[in-house]
Amino acid sequence: MRARSGPTVEHRVLAVRLRLLRERAGISLRAAAEALDAHPATVRRIERAETGLDARQVSELLRCYGVPPAVAEPMMAKLADANLPGWWHRWRDAMDAWQQEVIGVESSASLVRTWHPALVPELLRTPAYAAALHRTQYPDDPPARLERRVELLRERRRRMRERGADLWALFPAAALHTRVGGPETMAGQRAALAEAMRERHITVQVVPMDHPPHPLTGMPPLHLLRVPAPEIGDQAVLETPGVRVDVVDDPETVMAHRIRLDAACAAAPRPGTPLPE
Structure with a gap:
């Protein structure tokens, strides 16, 4: 089940991109969670758009996945809009x-x-x-x-x-x-x-x-x-x-x-x- 808070499509798109970047980098949920000093369920909720996109967490995940600045910076720039309520x-x-x-x-x-x-x-x-x-x-x-x-x-x-x-x-x-x-x-x-x-x-x-x-x-x-x-x-x-x-x-x-x-x-x-x- 998805979040009951009704995430916007912009939020969903960034969440999916984070999941795809993790999978392409060959990083497990557990390893991504360790980078955040969190439980794997936290990463899972981020990837399912079930929680807000915290800038510190997203930045750390992108660093963990080895995402180059040309890809990471546009994603970070979209965080504010993605977190706005619909x-x-x-x-x-x-x-x-x-x-x-x-x-x-x-x-x-x-x-x-x-x-x-x-x-x-x-x-x-x-x-x-x-x-x-x-x-x-x-x-x-x-x-x-x-x-x-x-x-x-x-x-x-x-x-x-x-x-x-x-x-x-x-x-x-x-x-x-x-x-x-x-x-x-x-x-x-x-x-x-x-x-x-x-x-x-x-x-x-x-x-x-x-x-x-x-x-x-x-x-x-x-x-x-x-x-x-x-x-x-x-x-x-x-x-x-x-x-x-x-x-x-x-x-x-x-x-x-x-x-x-x-x-x-x-x-x-x-x-x-x-x-x-």
Whole structure:
């Protein structure tokens, strides 16, 4: 499991580079830890971005690995920015633990692909739809926290739009008939979907209710995140609502989920098809 504090992509990239430099130098975790006069778990946490990047420790590790100044100095120069809290830090009180784990990656993703088996996918929800759903999913939340959750969703959408990230969503037409809130809320959600389908960076595919089964039929919500940083591989987020959420970065597992999503999208009506009634 990664840090629950939600490290930024810049932090993750430096952490991965430290691990790669250690491995290329043939230095074990124990030897690296001895250079820091620390436990091997400390180095492991640094390499997994589970703790802040301390300048003294990073400098000592780079020296231990024999990293030349031309490589070490740019890395040290990036430490301050990597240690800054992400923009989402102020909303941590409104986030579930798994969201804190993945928000840093989503915030730098160039492409987010998402499937939901029963509802409008989160990043396409209107504030009214999201609020009505939150009242059902989090009945014990006070109104102030519910509003914070909706604010966070609005900010995630705004930042995706601002950086020109692509969103590709697949969901069944049944989601348009599952009444979340009242008729006005559903009408507003349908109108917002129709508008989103005209945006350049958004692709929406809706599977008709009489459509044959496809590779994701019956599967829980799935999200695939792609970050334009070679050190950070694609990630898959697989939700089992109310039970657990798995955040996966194993390349083979992520590829298996991508293949299923690709096949489901290929079987669905083409993007741009009008919303079914």
